[in-house]
Each structure stands twice: as structure tokens, then as C-alpha cells.
Amino acid sequence: MTLKGARERRVHTGGVELCVAELGDPQQPTVVLVHGYPDSKEVWSEVAARLADRFHVVLYDVRGHGRSTAPRPLRGGFTLTKLTDDFMAVVDAVSPDRPVHLVGHDWGSVQSWEFVTVGRTEGRIASFTSMSGPSLDHFGHWINARVKRPTPRRLGQLLGQGAKSWYVYLLHTPALPELAWRGPLGKRWPKILERAEKVPAGDYPTASLPSDAAHGAWLYRDNVRARLRRPRPDAFAHAPVQLITPLGDAFLSERLYDDLDEWVPRLTRHTLPAKHWIPRTRPHQVASWIEEFVTSVEGGRPEPKATGRHADRFGGQLVLVTGAGSGIGRATAFAFAEAGARVVAVDRDAEAAVRTAELSRLIGAPEAWAETADVSDEQAMEKLAERVHSAYGVLDVLVNNAGIGLSGSFFSTTTDDWRKVLDVNLWGVIHGCRLFGARMAERGQGGHIVNIASAAAYQPSRALPAYSTSKAAVLMLSECLRAELAGEDIGVTAICPGLVNTNITATARFTGVDEAEERRRQQRSARLYGLRNYPPEKVADAVLDAVTRDRAVVPVTPEARGAHLLSRFMPGALRRLARLNPKL
């Protein structure tokens, strides 16, 4: 298999011949992609295609892999020094005058750490993006630090990584790995990847896999023991580094990078909920982080604007929030903006949505847009989805927040009241999940849907029959959707805030009373909620936490959490509470 539209050349160095492919305009900044084990440069095909219209993309097969030739003899032919020679030869051939932006995955990243920390490459590397591959030197120091001071936590980290490295021990056995890869393992590998790692089937892995994997075993045998025993004390990076850590990596603990700031000044960190092979499973996210980092380095690397708590997780992601003109929606939009996400603020009130978008840009969102739509209007939502998908892209996070309040006894609630509250609170969520969730699933690169339900979803009350019904429906919808979308790596969360100080009380409808009384009750409930004074910002923080941890149901305020506990263990108590008619 070759990469579509790639120009190929052969580079001779140190007795081997490397196969180098180039895409894109050579006048643009050069991005060199280095593959891992057991892979060939084709692992990058999805990422490379996305980078090619902005950059000069260069990929090469590491010696002994793909269509590059293997050194003779194999033993001693894969040392990091020789791999650095190869890299220099490729860079001199493809970008003789300008430093290149280096990107490595797995063993590609391990060797790239060597490139970026040895003296002779200084000035040849403009930046380095590392994925799932630590520097062996840093790794060695990491182990030493934990062996020397084995606190329980550090010991746990050590043992955890030790268990994750089982395959490294196997690869050190003679001949066995070669036999396995050239035999049954090589044949079954694509299926294993698909099942265990969720790597989409297709033209990857390539036919050269058995020999790649057999030769590549020498990467481990030639370097791991030597480096871990005597890690270099001077392995400081001489170029800016961006670290992308998949949180579900089966082979590498995220704790490995805890001490990385010692070796890299101003490290840029990103995390994403995915398994090891992110160039295959998350090409969109990976390409956009590479593009962002390369562009920022080319532009002198200004200080990052977004400094929020989850900036590593949401930086550059596309987030849409409905009902973003006030209350929890607005606070959520701001929290995502602070974490560096691109924000689409949707509200019925155009002016309020514009305001949210403006302030979002001010506090860290690289881009923010305001859209006007009524979530209960199916056609308006369809148009919104079309506009968002064509203009901004597929969402990474959807927050269905828009909702209205309705209070009053069941018999004073008219069918119109019912329709109104269900249209906004339930149908609004259905439209959001249907229109945006479908595209998320279709893209196949994960995502998250957050539905703002309510503590009323599990706390019955004679005062809120319609509202509670709508929110209970949202809660169950979220749970069902979570089950359905689990296979697509899309998380679904229901947030149950409780009494939060927002203007939902001031706009709520009270049935069965005249207008003056309704206004009085609105003011009175607004005052009560004001006295409770639980800020929407805390709910927004809970939303971001819930997305990062992929939680299913999140009650937020203490009373919401208390009621949630009661609903499980003492539902009778809740039923008795439900009979109370709160005096307003």
C-alpha cells in the first residue's frame, strides 16, 4: 500500500536504504512523522492526509520496517545512535535549510526523544509532538527515583507500569517473538487490534507487518536494557515539546510523564480518552493538535490564553451549549472557553448568546460563535445542526442545557403547559442528541453528550409534576443513549444540579394562579434560590469533571446528592417528602 498522492524517494544511510514519502507543498513548514512498533509509516495515513494541505508532510519507514531495508546483522543495527543517523539523513534530504517539526508515536516517539535531546540535532528540530512513547532516559530516571524512595504511591506506580510492560519482557526472549509474528500472531494481529484497541479495519496494518514486527524486536533488545540501566543525565529537550497522552493506553501509564517538566521547559500537555493507537482512532484530534502546535511554534509560541483546569483535555475541541445565554448554560460555556475549547453558544435570546460568545473569546476560547435557535423547534434545530456541521465541524462535546420551569398541581396543569415543558425540556434534548450525536457517532472518533437533567428527575414532588416528568425522561434517555453509544466511545452524562441560583425561577410558569400571584411566586422562589445561592459556576465545573471522568449520573448540590442517595436506599422517605406542598 502507498499513501495517496505521495512522492517517494529512497535515502541511503549507514548501509540501509530508507523509503521516504512526501505530501503537500515543500515550501510550507516540514512535519516529519515517525511511526512506532509494530507499524510502518502507513500508520500515519489518516493524520498525514489531514496535515497535507497546510504542511510539507514527510514520512519514512524506520530501518527494517515497511519498504526500508534492514541492517545486517540485525543485532546492534537498531541502536538509538543509528536511528538518529537515519533521521538526520532524511531531514537533510527533505528540508536541508529549515528545521523540521517532529511527530512520533510509540517507538517513533521513543527515538524522537533521543533526536530532540542529543546535541548534534540542535537547530534541526523546530518542535516535537510526542505520543505514547517516553524517552528511555527519562524512563530510567523515573524508575530510579521510585526505587530510591519507594513510598506506597510511588511503588504502586512502579508496579503498575511494570505490569503494563509485559510485552517488553517477552520481546527480549530469543527467536520466540520472530516465530510468533511470522506465524499465527502476524495473521491475527489486525483482528486483535480491531477488537482490543478499536482500531478501525481497513488498509492498516499493511502486508509487511510480520517482517516489521520481527525486525522491530531489535529496537527493544538493542536499547531498552542499556538505557534503563544507565540513563543519560543530560537528556534535556532543545526544542519545544507537546505531549499527547491517551488515557486508556494499555502499555504506558500516564504517571510516566509526571516528572517531564524537569526535562522540558514550557511543556504543552494534552490528554484524550482513547487507547494506544491514536493516529488510527483519533486522527482528527491528533492532526488538529499538531497543526495548532506547529502554527504556534512558527509564530513565536505566544503564551497560551487558556489556563483553565481541564485545558489539557478540551484545548481546541468543539463544544456546543444550548441555553447558553444565561445560568448554567452560560457558566458551562465559560468553563469550556477557559479550558481552550471552541464554543458554539446557542440561545433563543440572540443578544445573550452573542454576549456569551464574546466573553468566551475573551477568557480563552480560540473561537466562539453565537447561534440563535429555539431547541423545541425541530426545523430550527435541523437548520442549526446543518449550519454548525458545515461551518464549524463535528462536535466533540454537546451540552443539552436549555430548559424551562413549571410548577403547579397536576390538575391545574393544562395540556398546553404540558406541551410547552416537554417540548423544551425533553424534545430539546432529543433533537440535540439526534442531530449532533448522529454525526459524532458517524465520525467514529469519540465525543461526549451532557444532558442537564435535574434532582427533580429522581425526587418526586407534588409541586412539580410536569417538570419532574420531563427531567426524569431526560435522565432515562441519557442512560439508554449511554448504553447505545458506549461502543462508539461516546460518553453520555446526565447532570442533576438541584437548587442553583439562576433565572429559571424568574421565568418559570406557575399554573392555577392569576398573573399577579404568578409574579409573586416567581419573585419569592427567585429569592429562595438566591438565599440558597449555589452558583452555576460550580455546576459548570461538575460538567467538565463529569466529561473528563465519563460519569453517568452526576448530582451536584449537596441536597441533590442527598436525594440521590435516598432514592436508592430509602425511596419511602423521598415519597413522604414529595407530599409536602412548599409554601411560596
Next chain:
Amino acid sequence: MTTAVSSELSAELRGFRRVQRLAYECAEAVAARLEPGVTEREAARMQRDWLRERGVRDWFHLPFAWFGDRTAFVNFRLPLQFFPTDRKLEPGMPFILDMAPVFAGCTADIGYSGSLGVNPVQDRLMADLEAHRELILREVRERRPLREIYQDVDRLMVRQGYANRHRAYPFGVIAHKVDRVKARRFSPHLFGFGTQSLKGLAADALHGHREGWSPLWSPYRFSDHPPRPGLWAVEPHLGFRGTGAKFEEILVVTDSRDPEESAFWLDDDLPHVRRWAEAK
């Protein structure tokens, strides 16, 4: 926005305006001297020294300085947290200087917001404070109850996307009355507040309690009365995700029937007002 022309100002108001201007000059002078590494304590001391050199001997309250997220009173629970700390100023950080000198018997109470270098968030907050200055004057002229005006300011803040931070002040006040203070040779202060001024405030509070008004303009029931003639130091304070901004200046309320005469800002030639005019 209209203000009674200076010639019409009584000698007494001219005295108040002089000390308010002096205080704002102090704020600008100190702000110009702030640099990375200066602490809140040092900034407060600089204000105190500057004003003492120019004859200020008594205070309504001692100068405050807040840096960084302390401008928005993040995590303030105790009144002691208002006092200056050893927080150091860093480039881009917002700051607020707040001082209330007494000079020749007249009190000023001002708040000055700024930042070391550029801070777009605080710029935005300051620009949005203009609407609050207009709203407060308009509704005071309409003789709306102070509590309702407070709630309208609150609503405007929420619509703008900000949090009400004057709520953190003692009694959650957006404003308080200031008055003449007798010059005494010995004028100690208590928890940062001048005893002479506290005495005046307490006397007002006592009178007000009997007559149904309060020298503190708060969201509570005791502020449910039309504006009381006198001088009010008004201090709307906006907060937005760890950045705060305020202004504070004197609003003159009279018992005149002419709306324009019934309430006006003591001085329209202040840094924040000039800034808004320049932006237009």
C-alpha cells in the same frame, strides 16, 4: 449624564470634590508606580504615604489594594481577607486600589481599577461598568427604593454575564453614606476604619433606624426606602472568573424637585469617566 455646573456647587460640595480628586490623583500616581513584584501591602503603604504627605490625617477607611483574583474576592469568607496581603503583582494582573481619605473634614471614598500591562477581561469589565453608572443615577432620580435599584443593578450584571462582587462587602452594600468628619488631634482606627467616621455612620444608622432608612445601601429590607438626601459613596463591583473591576465615587442626592438637581455625580472628570468618553 449631567452634573450641576461647578459654579453652582456649594462650598461644602467643592470640599468633597477636592478630596475625591486628590484621592483619584493618588490612585493614578500609585498605579503608575506599580511594577512586577510589588505586594498589596506595599501598594497600600504607597497610597497612605502619598496622601499623608498631602495633609490627610484621618480616614474613613485605610487604603486597600487587591491584586489578581483577589480583585474578584475569590474565596473571601472573612472580613479580614479584605486587608492587604503579600500577594505580588505580576504582568497582566488586574489590581484595585480603594481608599477613603478625610481631608479638611470632608470624606472621599474611591475605587480605582487597573492592570499591569494589558488585561482584556478587565478592560471589558470597566467598559461595562458605564451602564451601571447610568442606571444608578437614572433610578435614583426616579426616587426608586434603594433596594429595587440594587436588584436592577444585579439583573444588569447577570445579563452582562458577570457576578455581583459588592455582595462580599460588609452587609453586601453597593453604597454607603459619607459625611463631614470633625478633625481631632487623635483619630485612631478600628479594623481599618476611622473611629470618627464610624461614629458618624453609627449615628446615621441610629437615626435611620428610627425614621425608616439606612446609611447602608444593601439588598436587605432596611434599604427598602427612597434615596435619602446626602452624599453616597457608590461602588458597583463586577466579577468575572477571577477578575474584578469597580469604580467608587460620590453621588449627591438632594431633596430638590427638579430631577437633574435631585441627584448627580459629584464629579464627572474622573479617570473611568474620561476613559469611557475617549472610547466613544
